[in-house]
Amino acid sequence: MRFIHCADLHLDSKMTSNLSREQAKERKMEILRTYSRMIDYAKENKIDGIIIAGDLFDTRNISATARNMVKDSIMSNPQIEFYYLKGNHDSDNFFSKLDDIPENLHLFNEEWKTYDCGSISLSGIEIDSTNESTLYNSLVLDNDKYNIVIMHGQIGQINLNAMKNKGIDYLALGHVHEYQNGPIDNRGIYCYSGCLEGRGFDECGAKGFVVLDIDEQKLTAGFSFIPFAYRNLYTIYVDVTGAMTTQDAAAKIEDELAKNPYSSRSLVKIVLVGEVDVDCEINTDFLKDMFEEYFYYEKVYDETKLLINYSDYEKDVSLKGEFIRMVLQSDMSEEKKSEVIRCGIMALSGEEI
Structure with a gap:
């Protein structure tokens, strides 16, 4: 049998x-x-079941469009079994709008519930304050089946040590938005499928789902991550050490983007790093405008550090030298000094801050 997680x-x-x-x-x-x-x-790929390990929806106020799409996807595909375990963002609002729960939609609650598919069993529980201390002892599995266990939460909240030697073959998890997997014990593994689409720059990289292919006779399985997002998000760090102008920085960004041809559908955050001279001029607004046509969405951050040699300004009688000495002698953090000096030099040069 084949499952999507x-x-x-x-x-x-x-x-x-x-x-x-x-x-x-x-x-x-x-x-x-x-x-x-x-x-x-x-x-198209003859999947027998779809496991949704929490946070199908983002809010309790579900639009009619989203609610009807999910309902229709379940009711129009009776050949696929849907196993839906609510996450911390889900509520009962979806079910309250259904006249009847479709036969191929299988739900879970605050106690362990198990569904059998021949030699495969799927067990799940929705964690809350009433069961988090007792749920491990109450989990009882048949060691002669291929056991899929479904939960929603991050490791720590879910105690992997307490899941050892329970007969788990595949622990299907939700809540962490990137694909991860690892061993539970000699028999089983845990797996986070991650989210289907990244929504912010804390959700960069490939997003999709996992396909679990189980041999019902041997009770063994293979699994693979399927990248599936329409758009991906990337944070790209560009070392602009040595740059003195916005044009210098732009050239370094061009070189970095050429190494990995990102799709024009991507959402990209470009972060400038490295050490630059105190007189370096980098206009991030100009760079954003310059590269915005490359991608669906793009922004530029300047996280460079100023390369300041104190001795260069020890005897500098200019206003700039006096300002830099005053800042360097202050009790501000090095990060704050760099920020203040950068803003001060821009102001002295007539730039907008």
């Missing part, structure tokens, strides 16, 4: 950080379409 879809997320109003609306619809494309993938 997904989590943290966050359908109906507002997507208002960073993006314009039009882009936020577009991204909201794209996340819904990615969910729909995943269902198409399941049909």
Whole structure:
């Protein structure tokens, strides 16, 4: 049998950080379409079941569009079993709008619930304050089956040590938004599928879901991560050491982007790093305008450090020298000194701060 393990879809997320109003609306619809494309993938690849390990929705106020898309995807695919465990963002609002729970939609609650599919069993529990201290002792599995266990939470909240020697083969987790996996014991592994689409620059890199392919006779399985996001987010660090002008920095950005040809659909944060001279002029607004046509969304941050030799300004009688000496002799942190000097030099040079 073949299963998709997904989590943290966050359908109906507002997507208002960073993006314009039009882009936020577009991204909201794209996340819904990615969910729909995943269902198409399941049909085309003869997936038997889809495990949603929490945070299907992003808010309790679910739009009719999102609610109907999910309902229709379940009801129009009776050949696929859906296993939905609520996460910390989910509520019962979705179910309250359903006249009947479809036969192929299997739910979980605050006590362990198990669904059997021949030699495969799927067990899940929704963690809350009433069960987090007792849930490990109450988990009882059949060692002669391939056991999938479904939970939502980060490791720490989920005690992996307490899951050892329970007969778990695959622990399908949600809550962490990047793909991760590792051993539980000699028998089983845990896996975070990550989210389907990144929503902010804390969710960079490939996003998608996991396909679990189980041999029902041997009770063994292979699994693979399927990158599936329509758009990916990247943070790109560009070392601009030695640059003296905005044009110098732009050339270094061009060189860095050439090493990894990012899709024009990407959302990109360019972070300038390295050491630059105190007289270096880098205009991040100009750089943002220069590269914004390269990507769907792009922004530029300057995190360079000023290379300041105190002896160069010891006897400098200029206003700039006096200002730099005053800042260097202050009790501010080195990071703050660098920031104040950068702003001061810009002001003295007639630049906007």
